[in-house]
Amino acid sequence: MDAKMRHWAFLIGVALAIIAGFVPELKIPTVSWILVLLGLIVGLLNITSKEVQEFLIAAVTLVIAANAASAVNLGMTMTAILENVVKFVFPAAFVVALKAVWQLASD
Numbered sequence: 001m002d003a004k005m006r007h008w009a010f011l012i013g014v015a016l017a018i019i020a021g022f023v024p025e026l027k028i029p030t031v032s033w034i035l036v037l038l039g040l041i042v043g044l045l046n047i048t049s050k051e052v053q054e055f056l057i058a059a060v061t062l063v064i065a066a067n068a069a070s071a072v073n074l075g076m077t078m079t080a081i082l083e084n085v086v087k088f089v090f091p092a093a094f095v096v097a098l099k100a101v102w103q104l105a106s107d
Contacts (some may be wrong), residue, residue, distance in 0.1 A: 006046045013038035013088040021081030035087040042088075043095030052100050059093035062086070 017035060020026035047055050066082040074082075 001013050006042070009041045012047060014040060014085070017084035017088050018081055020084050021077055024080075027080060027099050030089050031084075035084060037089045039088045040089035043092030043099075046093070047096045047099075049103070052096055054102070055096055056093060059096075062089055063093075101103060 013035060016031065016038070020031050020035075063086055066086050069082055070079055
């Protein structure tokens with residue numbers, strides 16, 4: 001997969017997470033699985049070894065912030081967007097973390 005396709009996988013994931021937050025009809029398991037699949041693609045193909053630490057810190061921060069924001073009444077749309085972004089980011093973070101552990105164990 002070339003750099004342009006990897007870039008599009010990320011942009012489509014973010015756009016889908018936002019659009020699905022605004023459109024209640026898109027709050028279905030299929031959209032969730034698409035977000036997870038795009039997150040896996042991003043985690044496998046987009047994050048280089050130089051970006052691992054920064055990506056994982058950003059991903060953990062995003063998940064914590066989204067969780068904290070859910071405790072505040074932001075409205076259904078914003079809550080749905082945050083949930084969708086987490087659905088997109090967590091598989092990428094999981095894959096990148098596994099790759100990092102593998103690299104550490106290999107050294």
